[in-house]
Amino acid sequence: MSYWQEIVVALLLLGSLVYAGYKLYLFFRGIRKNDNPCENCVSGCELRDMMDKRRKECGEKAKKEKKKCAK
Numbered sequence: 001m002s003y004w005q006e007i008v009v010a011l012l013l014l015g016s017l018v019y020a021g022y023k024l025y026l027f028f029r030g031i032r033k034n035d036n037p038c039e040n041c042v043s044g045c046e047l048r049d050m051m052d053k054r055r056k057e058c059g060e061k062a063k064k065e066k067k068k069c070a071k
Helices: 003-032 046-070
Strands: none
Touching: none
C-alpha cells in the first residue's frame, strides 16, 4: 500500500532536482552570454549604472563616427 507513496515522493524529488538544475543552467548561460546581471534589481545597482553609462558612450561615439563618414 505504501509502495505508490514512495513512487510519488521519488517523482517529486526528481522533479525538484530537475527544476533546480534547469535554473542553475539558465543562470550560468546568462553569465556566458554577458547578459546584464542587474536586470532584475529593484534598488540602485552600481554595476547596472556603469553598464548603462558605457552603452550611452559607445552609442554617442558610433553616431559621431557615422556622421564623419557621411560628410
